[in-house]
Structures are given as C-alpha cells and as structure tokens.
C-alpha cells in the first residue's frame with residue numbers, strides 16, 4: 001500500500017483515520033488540505049508527515065502569484081511555518097520543510113516558474129530518498145533479528161508511517177523477506193490505536209504473522225519469555241541518543257531492560273536532531289482530551305474529568321541497545337557515534 005502519492009498536481013493521502021475498515025485516499029489540492037490531514041492524523045508517522053509537508057510546499061508554491069523572488073521566498077517561508085506548526089514533536093516535518101526552503105534559497109539564478117518546479121522536484125526527492133533509506137535500515141537492521149524471533153513493536157512505524165517500506169517494520173519486513181521466521185506482537189497503542197488499526201493491517205497484508213495485544217499485556221508477555229527483542233521507530237532523537245516516540249515506548253524500554261530483552265530503535269539520520277543535547281529538550285505534543293474521554297465519538301469518561309494526553313514520551317538512551325539508522329547500526333556512546341556516522345554521510 002502507498003501512504004501517499006502525487007498525481008497531476010495533487011497529493012493523494014491514504015486516510016489512516018479510516019483504516020482498516022475503509023481504504024480511501026483523500027485529495028489535497030492546496031497546502032491547507034495537507035496541513036489539515038497532518039493535524040488530524042490522516043497522514044501520520046514522522047517520515048510520512050515530512051514527505052507530505054514537502055508536497056504541501058509544492059502545492060503552496062504553485063499558488064504564489066508574484067514576479068519577485070524575495071516575495072516568493074517570504075510566502076513559501078510562511079507556508080512552511082504553517083505546515084511545521086501542525087505537529088511539534090517529529091523533527092522530520094521541519095527537516096523536510098527547511099530542506100525545500102534551502103533548495104529554493106540556493107537557486108539564485110532561477111525564475112519563479114522554475115523555482116516552483118524545483119520545490120516539487122525536492123519533494124519527490126525527499127519521498128524517494130525516504131523509501132531508499134528505509135530499505136537501507138532494513139538491510140542493516142535485519143542482522144539483529146534472529147531466525148524465529150518474537151518481536152514486540154509499538155505504534156506503527158511501517159510503510160504507512162513513511163514514504164514506503166517502514167523503519168521498525170522495515171527491519172522486520174527485511175528479515176521476513178530474507179526467509180527468517182518472525183512473529184510480531186503489536187501493542188494496541190492507546191489512545192489512537194495505531195497498533196490495533198494500522199500495524200496489524202499492514203503486516204497481515206504482507207503475510208507477516210502478527211498478534212495484537214493491549215499495551216498493558218506487554219510486561220506479562222516478557223515475563224513469560226515470549227519476547228526476544230523490541231523494535232520501535234522514533235519521532236525525534238536528541239544528540240545524546242534519547243528517543244521521543246509514541247507514548248508507551250518508555251514503559252516498554254524499562255520493561256525490556258528489566259527482562260534483559262534487547263531494545264532497538266530504527267530511524268533515519270534525518271530523525272536525529274543534533275541541535276538538542278538531551279531528550280528533555282524535545283517538545284512533546286499534547287492532543288485533545290476527546291481521544292481519552294470518547295470512543296468512536298461516544299463519551300466513555302465522566303463529563304468534566306481532567307485529562308492528560310501527551311502523544312509521545314522520551315526514552316533515555318541508557319535503555320536503548322542500538323539505533324538502526326540508514327547509515328548503519330549505531331551503539332552507545334551515542335553522542336560520539338551518531339555524530340560519526342552522520343559525518344561519514346556528509
């Protein structure tokens with residue numbers, strides 16, 4: 001399945017809120033449609049929202065009506081700020097928008113029409129590079145997956161969360177494609193249910209064995225010896241290796257450490273935010289109370305109840321055995337080793 005595709009000047013996004021019951025693409029005709037789709041989580045997952053935002057920039061650029069390069073850039077920066085503002089935690093969103101803006105800034109010799117083309121080209125490049133980097137992560141990461149492994153994952157870090165192939169699920173997919181027998185345990189991922197709705201659907205579509213469990217069951221499964229390793233994705237990684245990912249990831253990491261189960265994070269280097277030295281500095285999105293007080297539009301909690309709904313948590317690097325990147329598997333100490341692989345890529 002494709003999380004999104006570009007056709008005839010429009011962005012088509014697979015509506016992940018309706019999955020798995022309905023498989024429908026929404027059409028984005030302008031950047032506001034893309035911004036709405038990101039904030040409503042019709043498209044979600046760090047690399048996917050980065051790629052969608054890049055195409056949002058292309059849609060926005062196409063409507064800027066000016067003959068002045070400076071005005072064009074100013075308008076594009078404004079659109080970029082709006083897209084970045086939709087979700088604060090995943091660094092891929094600002095990374096993709098800034099990459100498009102840098103490309104335009106560098107093209108000092110181009111006319112407006114050519115700049116508009118350039119924005120679309122850069123979005124295409126970001127999209128295609130993401131698939132390639134996920135495949136690289138799969139190739140590096142599958143060596144950490146023994147034949148017969150029972151793997152616990154959280155949220156959805158698959159093809160749906162990226163331009164294609166996936167990060168954590170990409171590693172699992174690569175192991176499966178290599179002929180290894182793997183079995184995935186997908187935590188339901190309260191409250192948005194990405195595990196229940198998306199990871200199960202994606203893995204079942206690919207014929208990869210998967211068992212769904214409630215988040216609260218993971219500890220007992222580990223205690224019974226049912227998990228060989230945990231692999232999750234990431235929304236932002238601080239320079240020291242602290243990882244922001246879907247709420248509930250931290251609990252799994254602590255449980256894994258306590259049961260001596262390897263805990264791996266799979267993410268492209270573009271998810272590493274070297275400007276932050278610690279996970280404490282990662283902004284954590286808080287979402288609407290209704291995600292907890294209501295179920296399928298029906299109230300399930302008492303009227304007026306106080307609610308705390310952070311969408312992500314931060315797992316300190318000491319709980320992480322390795323970070324699988326598109327430039328190789330990085331082990332602690334992350335501060336030095338992440339920088340080293342990034343420098344080699346430049």
Ligand code: MRU
Nearest residue numbers: 044045046157161167233234246
């Ligand atoms: O709120 P979501 O569904 O966008 O959160 C997604 C996650 O936390 C994923 O694990 C992360 O973005 C990595 S996706 C390859």
